Amino acid sequence: MPVTIADVARQAGVSKTTVSRVLNTRGEVDAGTAARVREVIAALGYVPSSGAVGLARGSSRTVAMLTPPLTWPWMGEVLQGVVDTVEAAGYGLLLFTCNRGRESVEHFAGQVSARAFDGLLVVEPEDTLDTITAMHRKGLPVVLIDDRGHHPEFPSVATTNREGGASAARHLLADGRSRPLIVTGRPDFGCVRERLEGFLDVLPTDRVVGGDFTEVSGRLATERFLATGRPFDSVFAHNDLSAVGVLRALRAAGRSVPDDIAVVGFDDIPMAQHTEPPLTTVRQPMRRMGERAAGMLLAHLAGTPAPVEPVVLPTELIVRASAPA
Amino acid sequence: MPVTIADVARQAGVSKTTVSRVLNTRGEVDAGTAARVREVIAALGYVPSSGAVGLARGSSRTVAMLTPPLTWPWMGEVLQGVVDTVEAAGYGLLLFTCNRGRESVEHFAGQVSARAFDGLLVVEPEDTLDTITAMHRKGLPVVLIDDRGHHPEFPSVATTNREGGASAARHLLADGRSRPLIVTGRPDFGCVRERLEGFLDVLPTDRVVGGDFTEVSGRLATERFLATGRPFDSVFAHNDLSAVGVLRALRAAGRSVPDDIAVVGFDDIPMAQHTEPPLTTVRQPMRRMGERAAGMLLAHLAGTPAPVEPVVLPTELIVRASAPA
DNA sequence: CTGAAAGCGCTTACAG
DNA sequence: CTGAAAGCGCTTACAG
Incomplete structure (x- = not known):
């Protein structure tokens, strides 16, 4: 039997109304009364039933x-x-x-x-x-x-997806990379378009291949692009998971990261610290x-x-x- | 104003008791009445207030x-x-x-x-x-x-931590590895003791170093053991995170995985598929x-x-x- | 098979 | 400053 407001009221010699008032710290209670009620509450270990409070107040907290x-x-x-x-x-x-x-x-x-x-x-x-x-x-x-x-x-x-994409581009540019490959996420996502636009503003390129945020898509996109023989010196993947796929494809193709190709992801998921090499990425908070x-x-x-x-x-x-x- | 049981009762021309009965599918309701009530419920889109039900029934679902x-x-x-x-x-x-x-x-x-x-x-x-x-x-x-x-x-x-440890040992043994190093988790955890015992039952060794389930601890433990110069051909790490640290230390030391050293983890966290090389591990369901x-x-x-x-x-x-x- | 009434544990006008 | 009473929206004996 959990203790109720009625128990407290009885024990303290006041009405339930008064107990409710000290519970909800409405000012209109005599200091002495309030103190006594509080003592009883503590002694009995009383906690109001959230269901009952919710019903009476019309909200559930x-x-x-x-x-x-x-x-x-x-x-x-x-x-x-x-x-x-x-x-x-x-x-x-x-x-x-x-x-x-x-x-x-x-x-x-x-x-x-x-x-x-x-x-x-x-x-x-x-x-x-x-x-x-x-x-x-x-x-x-x-x-x-x-x-x-x-x-x-x-x-x-x-x-800030757009600025995030731009920051990736600035970073690559500062490192002397001018021929990036972009592995996007699904183009119907707003974040994907923004990341792309932000990047292209800083570092325009037509080396853009579509992915879907999965590791597999990052790997396949990279393999396909490698097969074209077009040169590139860096990759901006639209999320970390696909960047992991990019890293894997590059390694399988014998390209060294970052010496041959630099790779930047997006998100900063826990895994990004543990890839080989650890992944530079645009962190979402x-x-x-x-x-x-x-x-x-x-x-x-x-x-x-x-x-x-x-x-x-x-x-x-x-x-x-x-x-x- | 959400619709209440009273609204339903009024609309259906019955008492709240009856509505409650059809709500809780108690058998004692006339089929016709029940059908009518159900229609009104559907028409009004009535859903009982979980707070009120909880209060009345003394449970919250x-x-x-x-x-x-x-x-x-x-x-x-x-x-x-x-x-x-x-x-x-x-x-x-x-x-x-x-x-x-x-x-x-x-x-x-x-x-x-x-x-x-x-x-x-x-x-x-x-x-x-x-x-x-x-x-x-x-x-x-x-x-x-x-x-x-x-x-x-x-x-x-x-x-099955014990059997999991044993399965790791059997796997290494089958691959001809007879000199394992074990990187444990905190010894006060029951799972750590069980994984250790299960492993040792199959493949006894005194190459046991303490870790604490973090990547850093796996890396440091491996570095320390490498420094002793004692030979080993495999590592059983008590969780995947520390196995990631083991992999890193081995790579830094120029040891090849799995050619020189095989590595087995525990857990099968998502990251285990993406380490280099991907991690063999004991999966917890x-x-x-x-x-x-x-x-x-x-x-x-x-x-x-x-x-x-x-x-x-x-x-x-x-x-x-x-x-x- | 059905309903009036009490009760679940609170809050909140209202009155004093 | 304090309390009796109604009400929140349900369920559940109890009676018929």
């Missing part, structure tokens, strides 16, 4: 997060940033991935309708965008962490993006409306052996 | 998970296994990491007392073990995913461990008590280039 597969190499950082921020605010975090298709989307939608949480954080919505849009229109506060598309309807957090998005959502719930314009956090070039300074 | 830092390379798999299982059961998953010391442990403890969830999954409890034990004694169902220590008080899921632990907790909540003995899932040797067959 819980936010939800909807993510792509958690095995993506940078999800850990994003999640950790979100969890830390949400925990620090005294909120709970409900996690959904909708990894199992329709059924899981429905379960998720059900939780929304059941008012199980007050706000929602979404990472890279893909096939859930319609569902989320509908929820948002019905009044659910939503913040996106999204690089792929631009959804002006939602507050969002992104990163995933943890800070998570913190920031969570902060915006929490602020919104507290009454501060989220910014209309996307919040854009800076990338940072991390120089390692695959493309030294 | 939510489980919590307490994890080490989410940036650990295998946490994504565990989490995904848990999320999938929990979602499929129609439960919510509340995520805690207690990453910020005392304060976050207190927040977590508060949520427990607030009965925000019905059961708890814990991954590798370290400094939270006391807190968890106390909660468990007060009646909170708990399942551990834990390799490190053995806590007979809790139901738990682990993996992290996702299935997550699924299984979640399944046990859910079953317990549904009335099937969890097994007293730890559930032990099999490891699997993954052969790659660092120690070919």
Whole structure:
């Protein structure tokens, strides 16, 4: 039998109303009374039932997060940033991935309708965008962490993809590399276009081959380009995973990195430190993006409306052996 | 204004009791009445408020998970296994990491007392073990995913560390390697002792150096051992991260892998496929461990008590280039 | 088969 | 400064 507000009230010789008041630190309580109530609370180890509080107040002090597969190499950082921020605010975090298709989307939608949480954080919505849009229109506060598309309807957090691409180009240029090969991600992603444009602004080239962010695609793209015999002295891969494939293809072809070819990736996933050679890359501040998005959502719930314009956090070039300074 | 059970009752011309009965599919409702109520529910898009249901029933249909830092390379798999299982059961998953010391442990403890969830999954409890034990004694169902220590008080899921160590030894032996070096993890972890014992049973050696599961420790341990000049033809590292350090030290010393030295790790983190050469390793079924632990907790909540003995899932040797067959 | 009423544990006008 | 009462949206004996 957990202790309830009624137990505290009885024990302290006051009404439940008064206990509730000291709980919620409303000023209108006699200092002595308040002290006595607080003692009883401590003595009994009383903690208000979150369900009951939620029902009475009409909010749950819980936010939800909807993510792509958690095995993506940078999800850990994003999640950790979100969890830390949400925990620090005294909120709970409900996690959904909708990894199992329709059924899981429905379960998720059900939780929304059941008012199980007050706000929602979404990472890279893909096939859930319609569902989320509908929820948002019905009044659910939503913040996106999204690089792929631009959804002006939602507050969002992104990163400086364009400047990130430019920084990669400047780095290669400073090292005297003038004939880069670019291995892109899927061209329908906004981040891919921005990374490409930023790079091309600084270091124009027509050596551009398409990939899809997987290691295999990086390897194949490199092999295909090598087969053409066109010379190149560096590679800018649009994410680290495909850069790993690039490194592998270059090694298999007997090209030395960075002596023959310098390689720069994007993301700075944990693996980037451990490739051979370690990968120079444009770091996305995933943890800070998570913190920031969570902060915006929490602020919104507290009454501060989220910014209309996307919040854009800076990338940072991390120089390692695959493309030294 | 979300629609409530009262709206449905009014619209269908029945009492809230009856609506509740069809919601919870209790048999004692006239088929026609039930059908009518169901129509109204669909028409109104009614979903019961989870908070109100929880309060009335005294349970939340939510489980919590307490994890080490989410940036650990295998946490994504565990989490995904848990999320999938929990979602499929129609439960919510509340995520805690207690990453910020005392304060976050207190927040977590508060949520427990607030009965925000019905059961708890814990991954590798370290400094939270006391807190968890106390909660468990007060009646909170708990399942551990834990390799490190053995806590007979809790139901738990682990993996065949001993057999995993043995399989690594058999693999090396079959390849004609008879002088292994072992780079261990922290000796106070149960999994480390088991991996060591399993290996030594098959392939005894006194070439054992201590590490702590980090890449740096693997590198330093290897460097130190190389400095002694003692010959060895293979390395068994107690986890993949330290195996990455081993590979690096060997390369720096000009030893070829696997020609001079074969290397076997443990875990099969994503990075293991991308090292140079790719890492042969003993795979822990992290996702299935997550699924299984979640399944046990859910079953317990549904009335099937969890097994007293730890559930032990099999490891699997993954052969790659660092120690070919 | 169905409903009125009490209860889950809180909060919040309202009155004093 | 304090309390009685209603209400949040459900479920569940109890009675019929």
